[in-house]
């Protein structure tokens with residue numbers, strides 16, 4: 308699997324670290340809704356198809372990325388810097 | 401001032417080694433410059449940072465990803481969004497820090513922490529392809545450009561300094577292990593260690 312880093316270009320999967328599901332939204336820190344926190348910490352939808360994920364190009368430019376990856380085919384549908392400001396300041400998009 | 405010692409130690413063996421049936425296919429040398437710095441810009445400031453580095457080093461840099469420049473006294477290349485690796489004389493980190501306004505970015509002196517290894521020759525790309533999962537062909541990795549990559553979790557920042565030559569910057573603490581690995585990878589084509 309190759310991930311096209313917006314700074315470095317296409318790189319081997321071995322250079323990247325998975326940083327987790329990027330679809331999760333943290334409940335308000337003041338919230339005492341146990342169900343909401345339980346879902347945030349433990350429950351994952353595990354979709355078959357496009358999935359929004361955080362990856363870090365840890366063995367390269369070290370940038371954190373948002374990757375949309377098809378969990379069935381491993382096709383990379385889109386890649387952007389997780390730091391939104393970098394997508395306009397730098398990159399190939 | 402304490403004189404800096406090469407981390408390569410006894411692993412540095414000048415002369416010709418490996419399969420020399422077709423002559424050495426490579427030349428390997430240690431080329432650690434006196435001054436090495438990482439310069440980082442705040443978001444949106446990379447072009448301004450490139451301008452400051454260019455003025456201090458007499459290089460011509462831009463904000464484009466992966467690009468760089470090589471000059472007689474200095475070299476520099478992009479190693480990430482908003483970041484450059486810059487080399488030069490012993491006073492480079494201080495001169496860079498003095499010239500860089502805090503609103504644009506910051507400078508970290510890495511002179512004590514990196515070792516530069518130069519690999520040159522017709523088979524350089526071939527040998528490096530055994531160690532790194534990046535494309536060393538000139539079309540994919542043009543002259544003066546840089547790449548930030550890893551070799552088995554050891555960081556390496558690589559700049560193409562000539563059509564068949566690359567400077568590889570590794571952590572000083574891993575330099576001897578990397579050097580030995582590089583020599584082993586080069587056995588097949590024969591190599592000359594330039595003392």
Ligand SMILES: [Zn+2]
Nearest residue numbers: 312315364368
């Ligand atoms: Zn990258």
